[in-house]
Amino acid sequence: MKLLIADDDPQLVRALRITLAAHGYEVVAAPDGAAAIALAAQAHPDIVLLDLGMPHLDGVQVIHALRGWMTAPIIVVSGRTGSADKVEALDAGADDYVTKPFQMDELLARLRALSRRSAPAESGEASIAFGDVTVDLVAKAVSRAGAHVHLTPTEWRMLEHLARHPGALVTRQELLRELWGTDQVSDTGYLRLYMSQLRKKLEADPAAPAHLLTEQGMGYRLVV
Amino acid sequence: MKLLIADDDPQLVRALRITLAAHGYEVVAAPDGAAAIALAAQAHPDIVLLDLGMPHLDGVQVIHALRGWMTAPIIVVSGRTGSADKVEALDAGADDYVTKPFQMDELLARLRALSRRSAPAESGEASIAFGDVTVDLVAKAVSRAGAHVHLTPTEWRMLEHLARHPGALVTRQELLRELWGTDQVSDTGYLRLYMSQLRKKLEADPAAPAHLLTEQGMGYRLVV
């Protein structure tokens, strides 16, 4: 998560940089509006932290300029507490407005709230594909060569679990616990049966599976 | 734009309702947490305005409950100014936190900022079509081969929910929560009945549905 800080107060920037870096953010900083715009264009930050009281270029103008081409959330940090200033900044395109002085944990929480909302829009790992099969984890739908494939609930849950860990080995215990809520390792007859049916529905040659692989003595693996 | 206000102060609710209605919002209100959850399930608000200090159910619990199934932005309005309260609410899933007393124009600006950001994510199609049936989600009207089809309220809400997620599997829990606001998984007699009636009205052959499909053991799916 990359963060652009635009503020002309070196001490505040220093404090922010240390705290934010400690919380896993990558931080870049600019001391005035013009530099902030240039840096945003170059570094593509995920979130912008923008001070309103910078020299040479009004904060609202900076917001307008940024909003001209980027959609990342903008949090305004300002000493002005009047509602007119807040309204102006928010309507210019800011997503949040925090007044100085502020508690660091509140700023961090607001950062989390914004990144939480913008994250799913950007990187939706909602579906995975292997061979001519696509698995849509949100719609709970499976298609093969464009045609919808019908799965029973147990088949689906089994495939879903494998698809959520593509490439990883999934042990039999894990699948049993996931599908039947039991830790019984006694008989694994179910697994063999349902894996067989999945392969019949999804593999070109069920006898020689290319993606739903067996790891003898361990479990199963979905390779994409 | 529909707004849900959850607050136990009748005077504040009244003031908010008047101001927000004057700015073009459709307003529904609930006096406590449980009612807010039920109303949210029923009314599909675009934004939720949530007071933290309500009786019977903690505001944070309400946020968790809402976040379990809906993604609309939540603005917390609270008299508590401590950063710990803010962090807790934001991390529970709230999108913004405004402290009382607040300026109405600031709240309006924050509403605009949130709706601006969530609008493109949520905006689905205004109407969808399958077979010889057209579902107009804005006008709440259904036509088949050009002729208007009359649906009862429950039938409509069921179809609407399916139509808003075309191709996706909709679980029975989801529909029950949507139509009856309950988490009862006990008996699903309603669903079977209303689906039967929908098919009679919309499918060429109700016995062999082509679009309103059953996924045994899971739920229903509308394929276009």
Add this chain to the structure above:
DNA sequence: CGCGAGCGTGAGGAAAGCGTGAGGATGCCG
């Protein structure tokens, strides 16, 4: 070359889930 362990797959019965007709309960409106 025989053998046992692990795996794949077909068949079939039991159980759960589903569709639908009939009809009572409820609320609305003239």
Add this chain to the structure above:
DNA sequence: CGGCATCCTCACGCTTTCCTCACGCTCGCG
């Protein structure tokens, strides 16, 4: 008060799914 639309309950028969059982196959190993 009576007609009407809607919601919901109940019961029955049918379909799908689940799971057991049995058998054949592959592969590593002595």
